[in-house]
Amino acid sequence: MSGKAIIILAMGFSIITSFLILKLNANSKEGVKTTVESFEETRARLIANSGVEVYLEKLRRNKTLLGDFSENPLMQGSYDISIAGPDSALQIVSTAYFGEITHQSIVKAKRDPIKFPPVLGALYVSSDNLSLQLNGNLEIDGNDHNTNGTPGPNPPLPGIAVDEKTDSAYIVDYLKPKISKDIKGYGGTPSVYTKQSSISDWGETTENIIFAADITLPSGTYGSGTVLGTPSEPKITYVTGDVHLSADAIGDGIMVVDGNLTMSGNFTYRGIILVYGKSTIETQIVGNGGVYGSTILVGENVSIHSTGNSSFFYSSEAIKNGMLNLKSSRFRILSWWE
Numbered sequence: 001m002s003g004k005a006i007i008i009l010a011m012g013f014s015i016i017t018s019f020l021i022l023k024l025n026a027n028s029k030e031g032v033k034t035t036v037e038s039f040e041e042t043r044a045r046l047i048a049n050s051g052v053e054v055y056l057e058k059l060r061r062n063k064t065l066l067g068d069f070s071e072n073p074l075m076q077g078s079y080d081i082s083i084a085g086p087d088s089a090l091q092i093v094s095t096a097y098f099g100e101i102t103h104q105s106i107v108k109a110k111r112d113p114i115k116f117p118p119v120l121g122a123l124y125v126s127s128d129n130l131s132l133q134l135n136g137n138l139e140i141d142g143n144d145h146n147t148n149g150t151p152g153p154n155p156p157l158p159g160i161a162v163d164e165k166t167d168s169a170y171i172v173d174y175l176k177p178k179i180s181k182d183i184k185g186y187g188g189t190p191s192v193y194t195k196q197s198s199i200s201d202w203g204e205t206t207e208n209i210i211f212a213a214d215i216t217l218p219s220g221t222y223g224s225g226t227v228l229g230t231p232s233e234p235k236i237t238y239v240t241g242d243v244h245l246s247a248d249a250i251g252d253g254i255m256v257v258d259g260n261l262t263m264s265g266n267f268t269y270r271g272i273i274l275v276y277g278k279s280t281i282e283t284q285i286v287g288n289g290g291v292y293g294s295t296i297l298v299g300e301n302v303s304i305h306s307t308g309n310s311s312f313f314y315s316s317e318a319i320k321n322g323m324l325n326l327k328s329s330r331f332r333i334l335s336w337w338e
Helices: 003-061 165-174 202-211 316-325
Strands: 067-074 077-084 090-098 101-111 123-134 139-141 160-162 192-194 215-217 220-222 235-239 243-245 250-257 261-263 268-276 280-285 290-306 311-314 331-337
Touching: 003 067, 003 077, 003 090, 003 101, 003 331, 123 165, 160 165, 165 192, 202 235, 202 250, 202 268, 250 316, 268 316, 290 316
Parallel strands: 123 160, 123 290, 139 311, 160 192, 215 235, 220 243, 235 250, 243 261, 250 268, 261 280, 268 290, 280 290, 290 311
Antiparallel strands: 067 077, 077 090, 090 101, 101 331
């Protein structure tokens, strides 16, 4: 092979090699670009979906949260949130920005209703051991009352409902004639009947209510100026220990007490009071206040001490008001689009 041929072959190989190198470099740059874009798209998607989760948690705690919330920083990017619609058809739009990429997630959700415990009487007691000390002018009435004291529309319930026949017999045998005539409701006086609740796990029932609490109170005494909900804005109240509700304290909605309950003065509540404990519950009732709705006492040992002029009235109006206006903190996702 002549020297000229060798030079021609060498130049050809050089041109081919240069072309291959240029092609590889181009592919490499294109690959890097694709990888970067894929990373940015993934990160933007993650930011958008995380934004939805963040605001679902905020909606759990702030049950009236609606509107637009812009420029929320997250993972070196940001997102905008828009929340609109009623609780039955919430729409949450999350628009995320990362690098040159924009990603949008649109979620439709429904706030689940509060699961109310069944109302079986003006006063319902579920206990292995029941103790009573009823004195004064205590009135327990299972006839339906409106919250202004006028007769309500629903049929009567027992004044006192219990889950064991032995407890029913014990209450009837214990009641003094003066107290007996003030236990009114279904079946005449004394209105004391055995009713089986559909709830087998009161712990689960109370936990579901507590999860949605609007107000959480530590153990203590709460008197004048204490407002635990109003008729127009009832609240879910959770008391973490023994509580004394006194003077002119008022409330509307559902209250769960994880401890002993003492009511005195003119304390008035419209809705359901559920006193729950795994051991002993002591309920002391002193003064002139009362409950419109239903009072539920659940524990291994329940002791009720009463003096004064307190009243416990079944009120479908008070309970219905809570059902219509109380909001849970659980959501059902209806759709999730990206």
